[in-house]
Amino acid sequence: MKIKFLGAAMSVTGSCHLITTDRYKFLLDCGLFQGSEALEELNYQEFDFDPAEIDFMILSHAHIDHCGRIPLLVKHGFKGQIYCTGATAEISDIMLQDSGNIHEMDVSWKNKRTKRSGQPQAQPLYTQADAAACLKYFFPVAYGNLFEINPDITLRLNEAGHILGAAIIELWIKEDDKQSKLVYSGDIGMANQRMLNDPTIISEADYLIMETTYGDRIHETHLESGKHFIDIVLKTISRGGTVVVPSFALGRTQDLIHELELFYEKHENFQNQLDKVKVYIDSPLATDATEIFRRNAHYFNDKVKERIKRGDELFYFRNLNFTKSIDQSKALNENTAPKVIIASSGMADAGRVQHHLKHYLWKSKSSIVFVGYQAEGTTGRAIISGEKYVRILRERIAVNAEIYFLEGFSAHADRNYLLEWLSGFKEQPKKIFLVHGEDEPKKAFANTVKNILGYDCIVVEDVSEYNLDDEEQIILDDLKSQVEVKKQLLEIKDNLEDMHDELDILLTQPGRTIKEIFPQERVEEISSLTRDLEKAYIKIKAIINEKDQQQ
Ligand SMILES: [Zn+2]
Known part of the structure; x- marks a missing residue:
């Protein structure tokens, strides 16, 4: 068996791993590269394989850096099934269509400029229609069931505690008379969250591919970040400021709504200024995702299920507003009342949040709260790194607002939990491949694992192929330089x-x-x-x- 690491090798995004057995070829995820423009250009590179030769794909979850290149795969001849949970299939559909729409808008904007200068017109990476055409390939598989993909390969999806529907993938693979077990962690969440169950502990693997986004950091807990978030809102509102949260439409936004919903519930008769504070969810994608979350409430933990049984409406409180049109979004910045605006994108590089940042980032009364991973090269990363100025929508904006980064809301486990999850294996896997992390966290995590568990890990740093039979590793491409x-x-x-x-x-x-x-x-x-x-x-x-x- 061979594993080719095609993405999430030298960065956190673009997850894509090609597995070749003696009879089959399949992919684990096929995501977009996100972050700096330099990285995003990799999305236009041809695949390192012929999509028509891929038998099937297994998708860990619906984040765009894991599913975002599926429309390209289909456009170039892939005709297999895409195995994932039902929630992942449903969410991927809206994520991919949104992504297609963004690519179309981007290109049409750029083409307007290049047309005037007489340059050739660009084509979008893929369109919304290309994305919509992928839905028929999705094949839902429930958590916890053994599912026979073919006589040689059996699959089980397990809860990953990352976002709704996210899975840790177990695969039993037969080659000749030999069977081996491959585990792909996908993205692993933190334990003890408000809404999702803890990630499933896996006890056995011959080969493990594992994420390391926060392999060198320890977060505060989800509950602590929730408390900090409320404190920041109260403090900002009392000085007449607005809170802007660049948030991922999927998962983070619903977590924040739930946090505020619990707070408002506890303070039903709260007769202070907070009562007048409106909370705006300014992202059509987040609004659609919230609807899917409501429909798929059976994926949540028992606490949430009990609320629903009691008849509580999920993701609802009286001050909550979902803005739809662009005009409604623009009107938010004309309204001077203190408020909370939760808008995507989460790394502040695209979407409606850019307009809100342009409006509030330079005002010292405002607070900007980041709630998830900020990739290298993004506006969000520049702001949390303490830059005094950033460029937003082609303008240089001063960073005068109070800046917060609440890592406890992150959908990714921190170093300690990653280690705890890894120590769930009863025996050391024969090979542990570390992916989905920047260089430093990956190497730091490999060291921690060596020191604490005594296991050797392979730090995947570039597009490379690993032959599990002869243990040979080949670097295929030096994309990094x-x-x-x-x-x-x-x-x-x-x-x-x-x-x-x-x-x-x-x-x-x-x-x-x-x-x-x-x-x-x-x-x-x-x-x-x-x-x-x-x-x-x-x-x-x-x-x-x-x-x-x-x-
Ligand atoms: Zn993810």
Whole structure:
């Protein structure tokens, strides 16, 4: 058996692992690369395999970095079934259609610009119609059942505690007269959450592919983050500010609604200013996802099921509003009353939240609360890393609001829980592959595992193939350095755009002095920018020379 790690190898996103047995070829997930533009460009690369030759796929969950390239797979000839839970199938459908719509809008916006400059017109990665065409391939499998995919391969999906419907995948694979067991963790959640059951502990595997998003960090608990969130809301509202939460439409948004719902319930007669505070869910995708969550309430833990039995409506409290149209969304920023706006995207790189950040990020009365993983290269990552300015919708915005990062809301387990989950295996798996993490967390987690459990892990760092029979590992592609150079160029582009804006102000507002516009620290930044440009130029020259030599 061979495993090819095609995505989530050098970053957290783009999960895609190809398994080749003596008779079958199948995929575990097929997700989009997300984060910096440099990384997202990888979505346009051809698959490393022929999609028509893939017999079937198993999908761990409906996050777009796990399912987002399915429409491409189907477009290029995949005709197999996609095994996943019923909730994952239902949510993937709306996620993929939304993603197709975003790609169409992106391209049409870019094409308007390139048309005027006489450049060729781009095609969307895939369209909403391409995405809708995938639904017929989804095949729901219930949690906990042994399901025979074919005479050689049996599957079991287990609760992952990550998002509604997410699964930890167990596979029993026969080759000749030998049977081995492969476990793919998908994304593992934290234990003791408000709504989902704890991740299932798996006791046996020959081969394990495991996520390590937070392999080097310890979070506060979900309940602690919930309490902090309410404190932040109360504090911000009392100083007349607005709370903006860039939130993932799927999972995080429903967790926040539930947190507020519990708070409002406890304070039924709360006659202070909070009573007047409106909470807006400003994401059509989150609104649709919330509906699916309501319909699939049987996936939740007993506490939630009891609420439903009592007749409580889930994801409802009187101050909650779902905004639908763009006009309603825009109107939120004209209304000066303190409020809570929960909008996607979760990493603040796209979607309606960008408009709200443009409006509230520079105001010191506001609070911006991040509630999930912020990938490298995203606006969210820049803000939580303490950047003083960020570029949003092509404008340089000052970061003056109070910034919070509540990791307890994260859908991912922290280092301690990942370790606890791994120690659930009665015996050490023959091979443990660490994926779905940035380099540092992956390596740090491998060290922790070695120190505490004494197991050796294989840190998957690039697109690579591992032959389990002869234990040979082949690096297939050095995507990392390609992405690095592109990333540097994009940073330089951002800096040049900043400089352009500043010069624009300088030249169009004659009343302001050069010193006001270019304080000493900015002058230093600009001189380091010219040095960066020089370095990037040398790198590009080296890449071009290397290509010339290869040809
Ligand atoms: Zn996920």
